[in-house]
Amino acid sequence: MLYMTVTYDDDNLAKHKVSHDEVDEVMDADLRVDVELLPSRRGNQRIMLIAFTLQGRLLEAGIEFFPERDHVFHADDASKQYKAEFERSIKQ
């Protein structure tokens, strides 16, 4: 496995009271919805992950894939749109 450095926008995470551990739990969730977003202004691919944390908090976490690192640019409680997307996927 090629280990990538993960970096975080800590201001964004603090604003939404999301910890690094919670983001890890979203990344590792088997029960997860992944949505590809438009590339960033830098041209990097971005995705949004929607999943429950171990404590049962439904989060959305945005990741930007830089060539040498994965950057968590956003994490917050799942928005209505993503909550609906997640619930739809569970039913499928």
Add this chain to the structure above:
Amino acid sequence: MNKKKSHLSSENQKRLDNLKAEAHERILKREFVQFRVDAPMMNLLLKVASHKRQPLGVMLREWVEHQLAKEAKLLPVPSVDLPGGQAINEKSPQKEIEKVVLDYQSGRIKLSDKEYRALMDWLLDHHLAAKYARLA
């Protein structure tokens, strides 16, 4: 539930699989889990622990271990074929798996992402990941 992989390009999926594997390792290293209980349940837990003359954490850990052993027996045994025909699952003999690890480390065999992940999972499950830290 299946992940909505259809939304992702194969390149992004690969990055994401890697991200998941790394996050999983960090979660394992925590060796810690916590959860909320409401006040009535907390009260009851404390009463039962007190009655049993056990610290609450010790009692809960015993309960979890007991139930986990039962549940683990019900899990399906996923099996992945490694190069050389060795199937890797929870029943694979340690000697055989360690031979695969050594072959991989020395470059004699190559592993796909799926095979590598199965191997890493096996080593983690058998507390051998640290011994073969160079594998990563």
